[in-house]
Amino acid sequence: MGKFSLGNKRPLIIAGPCSAETKEQTIETAMQLARSGRVDVIRAGVWKPRTQPGTFEGIGEPGLQWLCEVKQATGLPIAVEVANRSHVELALKYGVDLLWIGARTTVSPFAVQEIAESLHDNHDVAILIKNPMTPDIDLWSGAVNRLINEGVPRENIGLIHRGFSYFGHSKYRNPPMWHMIFEMRSRFPDMVMICDPSHICGCRPLLYGIAQQAADLCYDGLIIESHICPDKAWSDASQQVTPDDCISMIDNVMWRAKTTEDPEFTSELNVCRQKIDQIDSELFELLSERMRTSDKIGEIKKASNVAILQSNRWDEICRRMLSMTREMGLSEEFVSSILETIHMESISRQNEIMNK
Ligand code: PEP
Numbered sequence: 001m002g003k004f005s006l007g008n009k010r011p012l013i014i015a016g017p018c019s020a021e022t023k024e025q026t027i028e029t030a031m032q033l034a035r036s037g038r039v040d041v042i043r044a045g046v047w048k049p050r051t052q053p054g055t056f057e058g059i060g061e062p063g064l065q066w067l068c069e070v071k072q073a074t075g076l077p078i079a080v081e082v083a084n085r086s087h088v089e090l091a092l093k094y095g096v097d098l099l100w101i102g103a104r105t106t107v108s109p110f111a112v113q114e115i116a117e118s119l120h121d122n123h124d125v126a127i128l129i130k131n132p133m134t135p136d137i138d139l140w141s142g143a144v145n146r147l148i149n150e151g152v153p154r155e156n157i158g159l160i161h162r163g164f165s166y167f168g169h170s171k172y173r174n175p176p177m178w179h180m181i182f183e184m185r186s187r188f189p190d191m192v193m194i195c196d197p198s199h200i201c202g203c204r205p206l207l208y209g210i211a212q213q214a215a216d217l218c219y220d221g222l223i224i225e226s227h228i229c230p231d232k233a234w235s236d237a238s239q240q241v242t243p244d245d246c247i248s249m250i251d252n253v254m255w256r257a258k259t260t261e262d263p264e265f266t267s268e269l270n271v272c273r274q275k276i277d278q279i280d281s282e283l284f285e286l287l288s289e290r291m292r293t294s295d296k297i298g299e300i301k302k303a304s305n306v307a308i309l310q311s312n313r314w315d316e317i318c319r320r321m322l323s324m325t326r327e328m329g330l331s332e333e334f335v336s337s338i339l340e341t342i343h344m345e346s347i348s349r350q351n352e353i354m355n356k
């Protein structure tokens with residue numbers, strides 16, 4: 001098999017168990033996935049960074065041997081997670097084609113630096129960097145820059161969006177926070193971006209929706225956890241799917257072209273874009289006028305020495321706008337968040353006026 005290159009195929013589909021557990025489970029899962037012809041790379045973790053001690057922390061080196069057998073039997077490239085120099089050295093010794101840095105490792109500059117340095121003599125291997133656990137784009141892009149600074153060619157580096165750890169209630173295990181990804185994409189526009197619905201969702205029913213959304217947002221591929229017997233998996237059981245379910249999900253995802261030269265498409269799009277530009281200008285002119293009006297209110301309150309926050313008035317604004325916008329097809333969540341942002345800005349301007 002020739003050298004594996006990122007970016008050769010879109011969508012790039014990576015699938016396999018969260019962890020290599022036994023030789024039979026690893027090989028059987030991979031064989032079933034490979035037989036479909038829909039999977040490009042087989043994944044399996046052999047070193048598992050677990051939240052709790054005493055849970056399964058990975059099979060270690062024997063798992064690399066099983067993955068070698070997977071590669072021979074299926075002809076597909078293999079991928080594992082690495083978190084330090086010795087992982088990198090062992091993975092390369094066993095001919096692993098694609099490495100990835102896990103979310104718990106991306107948060108650690110020492111670990112990322114060690115991995116970057118251990119790749120110094122192996123610039124050929126492709127490596128994917130998962131987003132850090134926390135929604136911190138600088139930390140993620142810092143990890144990319146550490147690899148680049150050690151001489152890893154940009155085309156051998158890719159990104160995985162696996163969602164962000166979140167303190168609070170969410171239907172996702174790691175909410176996707178798509179806007180974070182838009183920022184990362186504008187920092188590294190040519191870098192392959194893969195979506196990891198398994199770790200975003202943490203459960204099976206939501207997987208397809210996230211995979212389709214990634215396809216709609218022009219991602220370059222997916223990494224999905226699959227296990228011959230998901231309920232019995234030793235890690236991440238609730239999000240793993242059988243190879244059959246994995247394949248039918250992949251088959252159902254509709255991928256969109258990155259762009260098109262079609263003149264009708266371009267001219268229709270341009271009309272809408274001009275309209276959007278015009279609306280945005282008007283929106284911000286109005287917002288500026290609103291702020292100037294609220295400055296005036298600040299002066300009036302100051303003159304009479306009245307407190308800035310008038311809860312009744314704020315409640316009245318929310319009630320009025322929510323009932324008005326309901327008929328406009330705007331969601332309550334959207335309207336509330338905009339009102340809150342406007343209100344915070346007004347308060348901070350009035351605060352400045354009061355204390356001038
Ligand atoms: C994994 O891919 O199995 C894994 C540990 O993922 P993450 O680093 O995204 O938690």
Ligand code: MN
Nearest residue numbers: 018225235236
């Ligand atoms: Mn996992």
